[in-house]
Amino acid sequence: MTSENARTELGRLAALLNKANTAYYVSDAPEIPDAEYDALRRRNAEIEARFPELKRKDSPSEQIGARVGDGFAKVEHRVRMLSLGNAFDRDDVAAFDTSIRKYLGLSDEAxxxxxxxxxxxxxxLSLRYENGALVEAATRGDGTVGENVTANxxxxxxxxxxxxGAPDILEVRGEVYMSHPDFAALNERQEQSGGKRFANPRNAAAGSLRQLDATITKTRPLRFFAYSWGDLSEPLGETQMDALARLSDMGFSTNPLTRLCAGPDEMIAHYAVIEEQRATLGYDIDGVVYKVNDLALQARLGFRSTTPRWAIAHKFPAELAWTRLEAIDIQVGRTGALSPVARLTPVTVGGVVVSNATLHNEDYIAGRDAxxxxxxxxxxxxxxxxxxxxxxxDVIPKVADVDLGKRPHDSQPYTFPTLCPECHSDxxxxxxxxxxxxxxGMICPAQAVERMKHFVSRAAFDIEGLGAKQVEQFYRDGWIKEPADIFMLRERYGSGMQQLRxxxxxxxxxxxxxxxxxxxxRNIPLGRLIFALGLRHVGEAASNLLATHYGTWEAFETAITGAADRQGPDWDDLLSIDGVGEVMATSLVTAFAQESERESIxxxxxxxxxxxxxxPDTADSPVAGKTVVFTGTLEKMTRAEAKARAEALGAKVSGSVSARTDLLVAGPGAGSKARKAAELGIETLDEDGWLALIGAA
Structure with a gap:
């Protein structure tokens, strides 16, 4: 990296991180995941270390939190509220211990x-007590100036x-949070009242504490853990553990999982213990904080510009978490697929509360791949x-691993159902x-509902006023059981509008x-109708291909019916469509061959x-109505361009050579298709010949 590139990158990182800090600390609406934020800060620090002369005045490495908002009175912290440096693995923790020992002049054995x-x-949150009475509460803000949230x-x-039993002046510091049950209950109330749902407990807690109206904060179930202190008129003890015990005696909640560790090995071991309990704690944590226990050593170690030397946060992997699998449910989709879903003890993963995860299929549950x-x-x-x-x-959460050491002694292997849980069909x-x-099929309520949701979706019939919610309601009440029923609604239930009103x-x-x-x-293009049928393997693009190839519903229906035995000219013609393979073709003919499915259609x-x-208007086209196959390497246009041009001229483009092929366009490297065309006596042109034929030479 050149000096100029480094300068540009530091500017970009400063802008990104400043924006992220404002979103997180001021707006309580994070815009990027924690892992991405940490990665940006690490990259900024690495570039600054390599090019120290380019460090910006507004460097993110010199910032704590973000400037306070305008809605609150300002509080200047008498002792700065700093952030913590981060550790991400065992090596980082060992390096932290080494740096402490080196700074203090301690040997490895001390x-x-x-x-x-x-x-x-x-x-x-910082709480200031004078003579035992709470007089002020403030957020961290930018570490120097915070927001006055005393009333809240x-x-x-x-x-x-x-x-x-407190010193005359005592500034207690800690964290405001919201428990998982309280968070779920709050979101439910928000939804019922039409309010905003919160993404996770941290956002809910921050947004609740920073309400301009304290009566709103009072309705929010906030909690507080004390873990540190700021301004003091006298020491709380000689060690971190002593000080925490004294805060507990005063009536503050301190975390019961705090432990004393003799060194990195015990620190890592307790990290593992806490990580294992993460999902069952009932509140969100994102790592473990290590602090030198001796307060006199803390004083000697002091501070860097934004972090204390005597503490570090060992972060959990942002996209990973351990939790308990409470149940396995089977969901039935539009095509009848039985999809297993893990129901989990809720846990926050990557800033999102996760209570469900996909288990893919029965092989995945059994520990096998396809x-x-x-x-x-x-x-x-x-x-x-x-x-x-x-x-x-943002993908659907997945289950990656299992801790056999925690498996209940009476657990049994999961038996995947061989009957549909919705309709009990095989x-x-x-x-x-x-x-x-x-x-x-359509006798399965899950399939019926999902297929009708698909039927009214935007790319299909797109009926205004009839969405997924209305489909579920009408199906539940017996008004519609299949797509045809939608067009019978007025006749059956619309007399005088009374029943629907x-x-x-x-x-x-x-x-x-x-x-x-x-x-x-009731007037619908052929491509939309084919897509709306919701046939397996037949997507929107394929539906339009089929529509273009067959032209009318009558031609399409006759051809698919005629291909039912998967042989003969109709089957060959179906497979000749470029983009239609045997899997899609089989799905089409199977659906039309099933009596109940065909009757519903x-x-x-x-x-x-x-x-x-x-x-297109192809009256003067030399290839209108002809079936064309392209093979080999085209040098003057891409395969996609050639296909689009041929179709615009009214040709049918096929992916395979058959007796129905009229023309083969063969570029360098043409192989089996060219040989088959020669055997069948099909006209063959090179690319220049093709361009001359269509008038594009």
């Missing part, structure tokens, strides 16, 4: 004790108004297990398929609008006018 306590994921702090049960090879060392997953959950970005796993599927959330205007929206969709189409697929 005794040196540390405290280890959970790092609460909440909002820092007085509403917290864990914050005593008066204390006995090829039958062991995963997780062959460990299966059972209800009651202690499991490791991970998130990567759940069949076809050879080569990783997923077991319900065979019930009497339903909760509906009035005469909304009922009228719904029926009009349904009528508007026929009942639907009887209510519709299906528009023919739009075709």
């Amino acid at each position: 005794p040196l004790a540390y405290t280890a306590e959970p790092k609460i994921d909440g909002l820092s 702090a007085r509403t917290i049960d864990d914050v005593p108004e008066t204390i006995r 090829r039958g090879q062991q995963i997780r060392g062959g460990k299966d997953i059972r209800v009651g297990d202690w499991v490791q959950v991970y998130r990567a970005g 759940a069949i796993r076809e050879e080569g398929d990783a997923v077991r599927r319900c065979s019930g 009497n339903r909760e959330g509906w009035g005469e205007k909304s009922a009228t609008n719904l029926f009009a929206a349904i009528d508007d969709k 026929d009942r639907l189409v009887a209510h519709l006018s299906v528009g023919a697929a739009t075709r």
